[in-house]
Amino acid sequence: MNAELHAGGNTWRSLPAAQQPEWPDQEALRDVIAELESYPPLVFAGECDQLRQRLGAVARGEAFLLQGGDCAEAFDAVGADQIRNKLKTLLQMGAVLTYAGQVPVVKVGRIAGQYSKPRSKPTETRDGVTLPTYRGDSVNGFAFTPEARTPDPQRLKRMYHASSATLNLVRAFTTGGYADLRQVHAWNQDFVKSSPSGQRYEALAREIDRALNFMNACGTDPEEFKTVEFYSSHEALILDYESALTRTDSRTGNLYDVSGHMVWIGERTRQLDGAHIEFASKIRNPIGVKLGPTTSAEDALTLIERLDPEREPGRLTFITRMGAGKIRDHLPELVEKVTASGAQVAWICDPMHGNTFEAASGHKTRRFDDVLDEVKGFFEVHKSLGTHPGGIHVELTGDDVTECVGGGDEIFVDDLHQRYETACDPRLNRSQSLDLAFLVAEMYRDQ
Ligand SMILES: O=C[C@H](O)[C@H](O)COP(=O)(O)O
């Protein structure tokens, strides 16, 4: 094991680490870690610093964060079409939100590293057969066989290569002309024309059109529309992987987890004395922490103490995922006490994870109306406290899947089986994601 890392990026090893796979072959795991430690970084420390600055603007109320992508990326979905569709959807959402909010929208994908899943149960039983639960492609296979479900550390290397290929294409799309704002707006116009609830969005789309024509008429350099800043993020769950990809920045001597620009710690692994928070406290990347409905204000304040002792805007993002029925009761105390402490965190709403239920067909799903209601509650709470609703964090795909019910192009419970493709939690499809963007844009504007 890399001795330099042992001093900083590996201090988590002496603490309890929740949700780690039971790798059957420890020697094979050690070999994989050693190999990963020799791989080049996927992102540069300077890019992480730039994202931290952008998130600082979110924390100060000067920008909005759009973070979204798959629940669980899959190795067999690392294809040009899927990556392009996802990116296209996020760019379309970003364009609408930028216009409505009149502030920069920081665009961060749950992409190029979101291969590991925390689970409620360690095992799954089907027809009397019990096997380890699926923990994401970085750990085991989705197929319900003993071979597939046995954790295999070689998969950590595949995760690195899949992340690398994905990021490479994302960089090409976002800097090579595909993300041109005029093109993105034309896609949005198509959506407004074809969506059953598109009429509601027509006025906003027309205004954006006029704004673009105005900028054109003023002679704005068309090159300025051509590229877009886009960052990667994932849950820092499998600590053997994340710490093997932690490097010392030659400019500053600080440690960075170079597996993605931003990493977050999930609701199931944010124990204050646990390994994940210890790991996150040692790296300089911008850090997100998920906060569910049982989070106390004291927990939030201790997290700030551990992760953002310098109170640096942009360092820490709280991603609340309370559930539509709970957010209005639970969020105010957290925001009030954190604000009173003087900390400037970014507050982001994840309206997905508190709103999951099982349909009679057995599919895990979410209602679009609940998702929307949680975002509404989030905006209401921040409005009443005079604080900034900093953004949204959404599980989505650019494909026309049928995993969440509702939306303008309505999906019914009976439709769920048609194209239910997620390996874990249900995602908004392309049209539901764009519906959400237009509706959140209206809320942001009213704010
Ligand atoms: O995406 C989040 C979690 O991994 C997921 O909600 C856990 O799902 P489970 O309750 O089916 O394990």
Ligand SMILES: C=C(OP(=O)(O)O)C(=O)O
């Ligand atoms: C597992 C996730 O969320 P949470 O930690 O909020 O349950 C997730 O975002 O994939």
